[in-house]
Amino acid sequence: MTDGDGPAAGNPPALRIATRDSPLAMWQANHVADLLRNAHPDLTVELVEVKTTGDRNRVDPLPAMAEQSGGIGLFTKEVQRAVLDGRADLAVHSLKDLPTGPVDGLTLAAVPERASRWDALVLPADAVSNGATGSLDDLPSGATVGTGSPRRRAQLLRLRPDLLFAEARGNVGTRLEKLDAGEFHALILAEAGLDRLGLSSRISKRLESETLPAVGQGALGIECRTGDPAVALLALLNHPVARAEVDAERACLNRLGAGCHAPVGVRARIVPLDGGGGEISLTAALLSLDGETVLQANATGPDAHAVGVAVAESLLEQGGAALL
Ligand SMILES: NCc1[nH]cc(CCC(=O)O)c1CC(=O)O
Numbered sequence: 001m002t003d004g005d006g007p008a009a010g011n012p013p014a015l016r017i018a019t020r021d022s023p024l025a026m027w028q029a030n031h032v033a034d035l036l037r038n039a040h041p042d043l044t045v046e047l048v049e050v051k052t053t054g055d056r057n058r059v060d061p062l063p064a065m066a067e068q069s070g071g072i073g074l075f076t077k078e079v080q081r082a083v084l085d086g087r088a089d090l091a092v093h094s095l096k097d098l099p100t101g102p103v104d105g106l107t108l109a110a111v112p113e114r115a116s117r118w119d120a121l122v123l124p125a126d127a128v129s130n131g132a133t134g135s136l137d138d139l140p141s142g143a144t145v146g147t148g149s150p151r152r153r154a155q156l157l158r159l160r161p162d163l164l165f166a167e168a169r170g171n172v173g174t175r176l177e178k179l180d181a182g183e184f185h186a187l188i189l190a191e192a193g194l195d196r197l198g199l200s201s202r203i204s205k206r207l208e209s210e211t212l213p214a215v216g217q218g219a220l221g222i223e224c225r226t227g228d229p230a231v232a233l234l235a236l237l238n239h240p241v242a243r244a245e246v247d248a249e250r251a252c253l254n255r256l257g258a259g260c261h262a263p264v265g266v267r268a269r270i271v272p273l274d275g276g277g278g279e280i281s282l283t284a285a286l287l288s289l290d291g292e293t294v295l296q297a298n299a300t301g302p303d304a305h306a307v308g309v310a311v312a313e314s315l316l317e318q319g320g321a322a323l324l
Pocket residue numbers: 094095096097188189190191192193216217218219220
């Protein structure tokens with residue numbers, strides 16, 4: 001924290017949140033700012049916009065980027081650097097995009113309540129006004145689906161081996177423009193992102209049975225410097241259920257040695273125990289890119305990290321390394 005252009009003497013200094021400048025990232029940072037102001041009414045909260053390598057390269061096709069970016073945090077690294085450099089106090093990330101390995105000097109201090117974790121099928125606006133419905137079965141044979149995600153592609157291919165895929169780069173708005181311009185028959189996006197941007201009405205179908213979501217999808221992660229006073233301020237924003245879920249999911253991905261582009265779908269949940277409290281249960285699927293091979297594992301226990309590691313080790317025992 002600094003005393004920058006903070007309020008009158010005696011008030012606490014401003015807390016600065018580093019964020020990318022995409023509409024979704026800005027919504028998420030403003031959301032965290034509101035949560036902080038509600039939890040700590042005396043606090044002054046400011047946003048610090050950071051340009052990331054991922055954002056700068058967004059307009060170029062960069063075919064190598066998708067592969068290279070697996071797990072290296074193209075969209076998160078420079079936001080983290082702003083906090084490490086002291087230009088900001090907090091970093092707000094889509095947890096889905098945040099690599100699972102620890103970063104020296106930073107602590108994941110809070111995971112707020114999770115939004116929808118599901119993928120959503122979106123159809124072109126004109127198709128919907130002509131009566132198209134959003135079942136996967138209703139897509140024409142050989143339809144092109146906009147998604148660069150190996151996880152989404154592999155799971156959809158299991159259900160519809162005839163589907164073709166196209167990259168859908170750029171922020172949510174750009175992807176929807178490409179869809180409406182006729183570049184694909186359908187687009188897959190995270191429901192959480194559409195909801196946050198006020199675009200829920202574009203969702204034709206929530207894919208609850210078709211695709212297992214990505215690790216951390218729908219959840220936000222708030223980092224600060226290890227040992228900073230902000231750790232205590234953030235404690236009130238942490239949602240223990242969301243935290244346990246994403247801890248299990250992230251431990252699994254980390255033990256697999258995989259990043260956010262791995263063909264891995266997960267579902268963590270709390271299983272209530274008779275005497276009160278609960279245990280964490282994690283199911284994960286690891287797929288071949290063509291969807292023909294699926295390995296699945298599940299574990300349940302009191303410790304989120306241990307459950308995640310157990311699921312990963314079961315997938316590796318089944319030969320999962322060959323799919324990564
Ligand atoms: N990789 C991009 C990304 N990172 C987070 C979200 C959506 C919000 C979330 O999952 O929390 C998206 C867009 C998408 O997958 O449609």
